[in-house]
Amino acid sequence: MNPQYTAYQPGAVSIASLRLGAGSFLLPEMDRHRILVHASAATRSYCGEVGKHFVRRAGDIDLLAAGEAGGFEAESAFDTIVVSFPETLLRDVTGSSDAKGPRRIETRHLLRDEQIEHLTRAIQADYEAGSPSGSLYADSIGIAIAARLLGLDSSAPAREVRLSDAQLKRVMDFIEAHIETNLALETLSRVAAVSNSHLRTWFKAATGLTVHRYVLRRRIERARALLVSTDLGIGEVAHRTGFAHQSHLARWMRREIGQTPFELRRKSRI
Template identity: 60%
Template sequence: MHSQSVPARFPPDVTMAFWHIEAGVHRLSRAAHHRIMVHASAATRSYCNEVGRYFVRRAGDIDLVPAGQEGGFETETPFDTIEIALQPALMERVAAELGGKARALPLDTRHLLRDERIQHLARALESDLGANSPSGSLFADSIGAALAVRLLGLENSDVERTNRLSNAQLKRVLEHIEAGLHEPLSIQRLSRVAGASSSHLRAWFKAATGFTLHRYVVRRRVERARALLRRGDLSTSEVAELTGFAHQSHLAHWMRREIGQTPRDLRRAQPK
């Protein structure tokens, strides 16, 4: 993992770094500051160890990691991200100035936020960093305070939680799919598992994973079939049956589409 950090001209309360993340498994260690991670690449599919689910991050998607929290993820492709670090002392000062509930509310880990205000503030900070005549610490201070206000406001609102599956809902659906790859899976059945209407589940599932329900199930069936074929102790027809495909040709068709290989190709590639 490579980074390019911001010069020291920013005040200690708010700093920015640019990260290039290589494909593979990564561990996000605990930090003394709050981290706002703004995705700066095209759509990137990754698996989050913390919640046990796949995410598809697109340019502008935001992850919030509070101070003291750690995490881990596996990304399928390299990507770039912008990290803004806010010190807890800044958050406490802003919360005290706001008064009310803000002072007592802790920050929660959040994934895939779409927030225009945070994106605008991040772009402003990034632009100031790249300018030949930067605005100075006063500008960065104001950006940091504005970000703190917004984050405290997010914890008082469920706006970003609407129109998407909760972690618990998505986890139930994914686990049900994994357990039922060998049998027919209907949208009605998965809707009951999720506790959502079929139309909502279709839209929310794609927003969370980047795949339609059908394509995700097919992909998992193909991945399971590939693993079984590599074992070498089952016939192709047995593998097709165990992974929910109607017959060998059905399995071969989808394997060719998803991974560019047929069962015969896999068997030929196996060491003798």
């Protein structure tokens, strides 16, 4: 049984959780890089390319570079998480001004990296919940995965660069004006006229918050104001502030300000 790639979610970073039976597991060529995180107990497999048997354990990572096919023979059913992202995301991480050209990802098998596994499962959990955090969350994690794969966390110190005051204001104004929409890192990067990776790094340096956390807090503040000053239903407030649904708003409000929408509204009217 082979994965059906039509099940992938749209966007820069895509994910599929696959349950596969024993037998051939084949991955055709794609124009995207793919990370496969093994999600089952030990699975004995055979790689015809090298003519050897291997045991894949939970957390083992296979990295398949764009333009390459892959696969193996599995002796038992297994689960795997497949994350894909385009070559353009790597250019965002490495930058396009490198005289030596952008660094590339090479196919590798049976890697172990707790950070990549954790990031992959974070995207999986969000998709399984109906993607309440939106593409901004997934794309931000995708950039973190790409940076980890390229080993940027051990590279030379970052240059002394930052967002200008005008760039930062443009981004913040855009967020305020479109708070109810599914804001994407790609969109905000275009507003700032910088790459996704640079916006992610420089925005946090300027504000002390990741882009995702800043947007989340601005949504909660907008929701708080609507709950106190209007009679809109909580579901409508969630919709107008960019949350996926009422329970999504309630969960984040409880986490950020220690109150649910209902509790906040009740106390504001005593």
